[in-house]
Amino acid sequence: xxxxxxxxxxxxxxxxxxxxxxxxxxxxxxxxxxxxxxxxxxxxxxxxxxxxxxxxxxxxxxxxxxxxxxxxxxxxxxxxxxxxxxxxxxxxxxxxxxxxxxxxxxxxxxxxxxxxxxxxxxxxxxxxxxxxxxxxxxxxxxxxxxxxxxxxxxxxxxxxxxxxxxxxxxxxxxxxxxxxxxxxxxxxxxxxxxxxxxxxxxxxxxxxxx
Ligand code: SF4
Numbered sequence: 178x179x180x181x182x183x184x185x186x187x188x189x190x191x192x193x194x195x196x197x198x199x200x201x202x203x204x205x206x207x208x209x210x211x212x213x214x215x216x217x218x219x220x221x222x223x224x225x226x227x228x229x230x231x232x233x234x235x236x237x238x239x240x241x242x243x244x245x246x247x248x249x250x251x252x253x254x255x256x257x258x259x260x261x262x263x264x265x266x267x268x269x270x271x272x273x274x275x276x277x278x279x280x281x282x283x284x285x286x287x288x289x290x291x292x293x294x295x296x297x298x299x300x301x302x303x304x305x306x307x308x309x310x311x312x313x314x315x316x317x318x319x320x321x322x323x324x325x326x327x328x329x330x331x332x333x334x335x336x337x338x339x340x341x342x343x344x345x346x347x348x349x350x351x352x353x354x355x356x357x358x359x360x361x362x363x364x365x366x367x368x369x370x371x372x373x374x375x376x377x378x379x380x381x382x383x384x385x386x387x
Contacts, residue, residue, distance in 0.1 A: 185263050186211040186229030188222075190240055192248040195280070196381025198297050199317050199343060205252035205280065206241055207387075208268075210260040215284055215301050219323050219349050225258040238271035245277075252295075253277040261287040269293060285311040302326075305334050312337060318344045319377060322359040331366055331374070340372045347377030 188209040195203045209222070211229025220226070232240075241253055253272045255265060261283050269279050269291050278294040285298040285307030298315040300307050302325065318338050320326060326346075335344055346362050348355035359376050366374040381387070 183264070183267060184231040184233050185237060185265070185268060187232045187237065188225040188229045188258065190237070190244065191387050192244060192250065193381060193387045194384075195252070195254065196379050196384075196386065197347060197377060198319060198345060200252075200280070200295065201378070201380055203252060204248065204250035205254045206244055206248065206250055206277075207254045207256055208237065208241065208260075210255060210257045210263055210265070212262045213258040213284075214262055214286060215259065217301055217321075219321055221350055222256075222258065229258075234267045234271055237268060238275060241272060241277065242275050251276075251278050252280050254280040254282065255293075256282040259284055259287065261290060266291050283311070285315070290314060300334055302330075305330055307337070313339070315342050318342055319347050320344065322346050322348045322355045322362065324354075324358070326358070326362065328362060328365050328369065331362055332369065332371060335366070335371045335374070343373050343375055344371075345375045345377035347379065351379050351382055 188211040190208050192206050195201055195205050209225050211225050213226045272279050280295040281293045282297045284301045288308045290310055295316050296314050297317050298311045299319040315338060346359045348359045363374055363376050
């Protein structure tokens with residue numbers, strides 16, 4: 178009996194711009210994988226934490242190629258949920274074979290991350306720990322500025338990653354209190370001598386893009 182082709186559970190596929198991080202403003206095709214191994218209270222993609230439609234990798238790559246005809250972008254961004262909870266090796270190989278650069282947004286907790294062209298790693302509370310494999314491959318690190326994020330948390334994450342990897346403090350959904358807290362944490366981080374700290378933003382929410 179032939180084995181069915183491997184499937185992934187997908188919440189949505191859509192074109193937009195990268196609204197966060199160092200690649201801000203860059204057009205990308207977003208592939209949101211369903212499922213997550215965390216339960217962050219501040220999560221803004223709760224609908225993607227479960228469910229999702231099953232799609233074979235081949236069909237997903239074909240869908241990406243079809244969407245690119247109308248929206249000719251270079252990047253495909255795997256996001257979630259936590260995209261690396263599922264086996265994305267074949268998807269990434271397929272996307273790269275079609276000429277996409279692959280960006281992965283991950284909480285950094287799943288061992289053996291696949292090769293990709295850009296890694297955004299966002300350690301999550303309560304312990305902000307990531308698998309050691311992410312410490313060298315992260316191109317940027319993002320921390321959501323919650324009411325509980327402390328300078329100690331920022332110091333611990335800053336110490337874990339190489340100094341050359343930018344650490345962005347990203348206000349939670351651009352809320353006023355979180356912007357103020359993020360700004361205070363940036364100033365306190367500078368005063369404490371922490372290198373390469375930046376304030377982040379969620380531009381897609383301000384611009385009302387998907
Ligand atoms: S890791 Fe991300 S997707 Fe998962 S619960 Fe936390 S914020 Fe939501």
